[in-house]
Amino acid sequence: MAHGKTGSGSSLLIKGGHLIDPAARVDAPMDVLLQDGRVTEIAAPRKIRGAADEEFDARGLIVAPGFIDLHVHLREPGQGHKETIATGTAAAAAGGFTSVCTMPNTTPVVDSSEWVKWLRQPERGAVVSVFPIAAATRSSKGATLTDFRSLQRAGAIAVTDDGKPILEDTIMREALVLGAELNLPVVQHAEDTRMTEHCSMHAGARSFRLGLRGMTAAAEASVVERDVQLAIQIPNARLHVAHVSTADALKGVRRGKRAKARVTCEAAPHHFTLTDEDMQDFDSNYKMNPPLRSASDLEAILVALADGTVDAIATDHAPHALHEKRMEFERAAFGITGLETALALAITKLHREKRIPMARVVELFTAGPARCFDLRGRGSLARGSVADVTIFDPKKKWTFEASKSLSKSKNTPFDGWQLQGRVLATIVGGTIVYQ
Amino acid sequence: MPMNAARGSLLGIEHLEAAEILKILKFARRMNPDRPRPLLKGKRVLLLFYEASTRTRSSFEIAAKTLGAHTVLIQAAGSSIEKGESLLDTGYTVRAVGADVIVIRHPNAGAPQLMAQHVDVPVINAGDGMHAHPSQALLDAYTILRNKKSFQGLQVAIVGDILHSRVARSACHLLSKFGVKIILCGPPKLVPEIAATLAPGIRVTRHLEDALRGTDVVMLLRVQKERLSGLKIDLPEYIARYQMTPARLKMAKKDAVVMHPGPIIRGLELTSEIADGAQSRILEEVRNGVPTRMAILVRAMGRMR
Numbered sequence: 067m068a069h070g071k072t073g074s075g076s077s078l079l080i081k082g083g084h085l086i087d088p089a090a091r092v093d094a095p096m097d098v099l100l101q102d103g104r105v106t107e108i109a110a111p112r113k114i115r116g117a118a119d120e121e122f123d124a125r126g127l128i129v130a131p132g133f134i135d136l137h138v139h140l141r142e143p144g145q146g147h148k149e150t151i152a153t154g155t156a157a158a159a160a161g162g163f164t165s166v167c168t169m170p171n172t173t174p175v176v177d178s179s180e181w182v183k184w185l186r187q188p189e190r191g192a193v194v195s196v197f198p199i200a201a202a203t204r205s206s207k208g209a210t211l212t213d214f215r216s217l218q219r220a221g222a223i224a225v226t227d228d229g230k231p232i233l234e235d236t237i238m239r240e241a242l243v244l245g246a247e248l249n250l251p252v253v254q255h256a257e258d259t260r261m262t263e264h265c266s267m268h269a270g271a272r273s274f275r276l277g278l279r280g281m282t283a284a285a286e287a288s289v290v291e292r293d294v295q296l297a298i299q300i301p302n303a304r305l306h307v308a309h310v311s312t313a314d315a316l317k318g319v320r321r322g323k324r325a326k327a328r329v330t331c332e333a334a335p336h337h338f339t340l341t342d343e344d345m346q347d348f349d350s351n352y353k354m355n356p357p358l359r360s361a362s363d364l365e366a367i368l369v370a371l372a373d374g375t376v377d378a379i380a381t382d383h384a385p386h387a388l389h390e391k392r393m394e395f396e397r398a399a400f401g402i403t404g405l406e407t408a409l410a411l412a413i414t415k416l417h418r419e420k421r422i423p424m425a426r427v428v429e430l431f432t433a434g435p436a437r438c439f440d441l442r443g444r445g446s447l448a449r450g451s452v453a454d455v456t457i458f459d460p461k462k463k464w465t466f467e468a469s470k471s472l473s474k475s476k477n478t479p480f481d482g483w484q485l486q487g488r489v490l491a492t493i494v495g496g497t498i499v500y501q
Numbered sequence: 502m503p504m505n506a507a508r509g510s511l512l513g514i515e516h517l518e519a520a521e522i523l524k525i526l527k528f529a530r531r532m533n534p535d536r537p538r539p540l541l542k543g544k545r546v547l548l549l550f551y552e553a554s555t556r557t558r559s560s561f562e563i564a565a566k567t568l569g570a571h572t573v574l575i576q577a578a579g580s581s582i583e584k585g586e587s588l589l590d591t592g593y594t595v596r597a598v599g600a601d602v603i604v605i606r607h608p609n610a611g612a613p614q615l616m617a618q619h620v621d622v623p624v625i626n627a628g629d630g631m632h633a634h635p636s637q638a639l640l641d642a643y644t645i646l647r648n649k650k651s652f653q654g655l656q657v658a659i660v661g662d663i664l665h666s667r668v669a670r671s672a673c674h675l676l677s678k679f680g681v682k683i684i685l686c687g688p689p690k691l692v693p694e695i696a697a698t699l700a701p702g703i704r705v706t707r708h709l710e711d712a713l714r715g716t717d718v719v720m721l722l723r724v725q726k727e728r729l730s731g732l733k734i735d736l737p738e739y740i741a742r743y744q745m746t747p748a749r750l751k752m753a754k755k756d757a758v759v760m761h762p763g764p765i766i767r768g769l770e771l772t773s774e775i776a777d778g779a780q781s782r783i784l785e786e787v788r789n790g791v792p793t794r795m796a797i798l799v800r801a802m803g804r805m806r
Contacts, residue, residue, distance in 0.1 A: 274695050274696060274699065275515070275670070275699060276610055276611070277610040277629075277631030277632030277633070278610055278631075278632075347611065347614060348611030348614050389587070392619075394588060394609035394610075394612050394615065395609065395615075
């Protein structure tokens, strides 16, 4: 299949499609012209004046800014048996993501500018744009801050100790203060690990029945409360709550936003699709952290996705090798993949079932995430934007087969699910990288 | 039960039909530990015990031998499990060595399930973490029926560390299927309110008198120090409020019986007078474990008619 390239001189015209660009407030049939890696023209159908070397027939399809995933584990350096930057970004492209923000809990932890630069080198074979999130503390041990300035200069777009929380009040405060100075978001994996030792799922009737120790909603909400309080006190601090999963944590986020603090948050598709009761008995493909929560938590996330409290959908794509999942539930690794099912789950659950407007769904994949981490030139197709485009069929029904996933790992609860909504083409910098 | 678990597996009570339970108990009545019957002649029963056990292990072993089967015991200590061999690899290995049935006790909930899903051999759960202990629930049901004739109108009180107890969970699932009224009793840390959601017909109380009034069967549980994982329980306070004594037992029905899955800790959850008293059925439970487990093994091999 010919891949359109728009390196210097060549161009691609996407015609006949319905453009949804929430950042530019466009939701109408529009043709889009890409040239030299940028969006050069948007116009009503057949009204584009520029010429194009290649054309893409987008009739019946939605044309959107390339999706941005704020939370992806690409597993390099050091854990290439689970995923590589090459395989992970291939899966991202198949899911319609043109930009992914990669988490630093690798081996070693990405806590130096050398590793940040390493991640961005073309030798890594990334098929989409990779934006590193660097560690907030050295080796993510939570004791000493890393050199935010040098990490930012090397290309880090945020800092986090993801996988672990920053628990110490003084360290979190320091991180937010330094982040404020540099306009760098601090991403928090909100979990009071002192309360969740030996826990492998949500604390509720299901965990009691299964004889498993459960993580309470309070273990997440208490950390979010503390962080939001700090974000309100520290001028210009930027707090981003990763994978929010509970109604109580969302209350904290709302409080922060009402107080005009720069608080943002993301939610993962599995948290708006599955509850702890949906888990197949002891199936570690349903095991992740934060865990699947209660029905009322899921409802709260749906409300928050609709009303803007949640800024972005982020997959928390967490690939693990078979031997790391296929073991006793309590010992199995936490995490599931998510890049290739995200859009379909959003369309199936949010749009079709909950009637959330398609423009809002697209916003959660584009303008929302772009704003969270200041990914300039992305998340929109306004003239001059980077030519990152996602073209999808919102009506296409298909069955997700884990064995056909482009990720190296197949740890997902959605194997065999019948979904609606499929990516038909993903364009990065004007080049079709998935079709 | 997982879709591809071998027929005859016994992984838990929760998903077992009441009719099937009665069938097993009826068959157990026909089993006599003193009368060897070659129903499993030549079969190989692999006992895979990742956790300590006296009763369960020895009664499965005796049950298997009485049926003419060969038994092999693999304990975690002294096996390749110490070398880091995974659960499933251990399963594939014992299958390859010739196991016809695997009886497994494991500290992690769901381990027997995982084994059953991937290893093509009937798997019997001899206790998995805090989750389930189906053979114990069955022998307890057997014991109750021997003493009370029927589940109709019965009230059972379970006193003690419910939170960590696979015995309590399995007992609740089983008794609930037969409409038995179940009262769980103990301090909030060991008997959280959510325990009432386990199955229909369960309520929680903090007061022993409340639990015992009108009760036909008192099941006592040990405080499981090995599973406390940091929970601080005031033992003297526990003894003061929940220890079973003859005076307290009088609050139950006159013909109430006392049960306990063992091991008992004299002076903690019960006094010696209770353990050795006329209303205790504790040793009878142990005796009943053999015919019950004989039935379970015969069922596992598809020979229970």
